[in-house]
Every structure is written in C-alpha cells, then in structure tokens.
Amino acid sequence: MGNSESNRGLEWHAGDMPYSTRFGDHFYARSDGRAECAHVFIAGNGLPDRWRGRDAFTIAELGFGTGLNFLETWRQWREHRHPSARLRFVSFEALPMRAAEMRRALGPWPQLESLANALIQAWPDNAPNLFAQDFDDGVRLEVHIGEALDRVCNWREQADAWYLDGFAPSRNPDMWSPALMQAVFDHTVPGGGFATYSAAGWVRRNLAAAGFEVLKQPGFAGKRDMSVGVRRD
Numbered sequence: 001m002g003n004s005e006s007n008r009g010l011e012w013h014a015g016d017m018p019y020s021t022r023f024g025d026h027f028y029a030r031s032d033g034r035a036e037c038a039h040v041f042i043a044g045n046g047l048p049d050r051w052r053g054r055d056a057f058t059i060a061e062l063g064f065g066t067g068l069n070f071l072e073t074w075r076q077w078r079e080h081r082h083p084s085a086r087l088r089f090v091s092f093e094a095l096p097m098r099a100a101e102m103r104r105a106l107g108p109w110p111q112l113e114s115l116a117n118a119l120i121q122a123w124p125d126n127a128p129n130l131f132a133q134d135f136d137d138g139v140r141l142e143v144h145i146g147e148a149l150d151r152v153c154n155w156r157e158q159a160d161a162w163y164l165d166g167f168a169p170s171r172n173p174d175m176w177s178p179a180l181m182q183a184v185f186d187h188t189v190p191g192g193g194f195a196t197y198s199a200a201g202w203v204r205r206n207l208a209a210a211g212f213e214v215l216k217q218p219g220f221a222g223k224r225d226m227s228v229g230v231r232r233d
C-alpha cells in the first residue's frame with residue numbers, strides 16, 4: 001500500500017470532515033468524532049478506571065488517521081492521571097496524513113487545540129517507518145507506518161487496551177482479517193482487551209476465534225451495537 005497523494009484518496013466533506021475515496025468511508029462519526037471516541041474506544045475499554053492507580057499503561061490502535069483518538073485519550077489522561085504515571089499510545093497506520101490535513105480535520109474541537117498543536121508541530125510530512133515522540137503529561141506516541149498486519153506482527157510489546165478503528169469492515173477487510181485479529185490478541189496483555197465501533201458478525205467471529213471473550217455494547221449515537229472484548233488467560 002503506497003502513500004502517494006492519489007493512493008490516499010482524501011476528500012473533504014462539509015469543510016473539515018475527511019473522507020477516504022479509496023475506502024469509501026469517513027474517518028469517524030459525522031455527528032461528533034470526539035464524542036464517538038469517548039464512547040466507543042475510551043469507555044468501551046473501561047477507561048479511565050482501568051488506568052487509575054497504574055504507573056504505566058499502553059494503548060494500541062489500528063488506524064491513526066487524523067490523530068483524533070490519540071488526542072482525546074491524551075485529554076482524558078491528563079485529567080485523571082497520577083502525576084508520575086506514563087501513557088504509551090502506539091498506533092499502526094499505512095497512509096499517514098499530512099500535518100496540514102490533520103490541522104484541518106481537528107479544527108472543530110477547541111478542547112483539543114493545544115494538544116493538537118503539539119502533535120501537528122512534531123508530525124513529519126514524510127513519515128519514517130516509526131514516528132516516536134514524548135509529549136507532556138507522561139504521554140509517549142509511537143506510530144508504526146506500514147501495513148497493519150506486518151507492523152503489528154513485528155511489534156515486540158503488548159497493549160493493555162486496543163482501539164480497533166479501521167474503516168468499515170466491508171470496505172477495509174484487511175484491517176479486520178483473522179490474521180490481524182490474532183496478532184491483536186497475541187499483543188494484548190492477559191486481562192487486557194479491545195473496543196471497536198463495529199458489530200459486524202464476521203469481525204466478532206474473527207476476534208472470538210483469536211481468543212477474546214467478545215461482548216456487545218450499545219453503540220454511539222443511534223448505532224444499536226458496538227463490540228468490546230477481554231483476553232481472559
């Protein structure tokens with residue numbers, strides 16, 4: 001998956017809403033991507049409760065996109081964290097956005113402005129294989145650039161919580177394949193888990209076959225269901 005302009009196929013809807021023509025999908029809920037992140041990925045993973053009292057916590061994500069999930073997580077982390085605690089946010093992305101595109105997409109959320117400025121200032125327009133940066137509040141971001149399956153399989157660590165945020169499974173099946181869901185499971189600490197906006201049956205089956213206990217929860221903004229799961233062993 002190359003990273004040329006045409007390959008990325010980015011279009012803008014309603015001014016600042018990024019849309020992928022390559023995958024035929026928006027990057028997040030059109031109503032409010034930040035509120036969707038809070039509901040699906042943060043609350044879906046039992047956060048902030050699960051990071052309370054922890055010295056270090058690792059979140060991993062499939063699909064960095066605009067960085068919105070990272071920034072909303074950082075915003076909530078700085079409200080709740082113990083002063084010496086550290087958050088690692090590790091994301092996997094094949095088609096990194098340009099800094100100017102991120103700025104345009106993140107414009108609607110004044111709550112994130114100062115954090116978004118810090119991210120955008122550090123973000124390289126020609127992303128290397130691995131972008132790693134320490135930010136304030138004990139936050140470290142690592143973005144592995146490349147095909148998710150390859151990059152997750154080669155990642156040497158495990159996450160406490162996963163955000164599964166590929167485009168819609170019907171349009172972006174590589175981000176939900178049995179092999180990738182197995183790699184996600186293998187890179188989850190025992191007792192850790194995942195959350196995703198998707199409730200597609202085959203995605204849930206792939207996650208269950210990988211070893212997760214998979215549950216349905218109410219989805220965001222009128223969506224009936226989303227999925228969460230735990231690694232029990």
Ligand SMILES: C[S@@+](CC[C@H](N)C(=O)[O-])C[C@H]1O[C@@H](n2cnc3c(N)ncnc32)[C@H](O)[C@@H]1O
Nearest residue numbers: 063064065066067068069093094095147148167
């Ligand atoms: C729904 S968007 C993620 C939105 C993002 N979490 C945010 O906060 O803006 C899905 C992302 O997955 C990336 N992607 C799609 N297929 C991929 C693949 N096979 N490997 C890695 N990344 C992929 C896309 O480039 C896109 O940025």
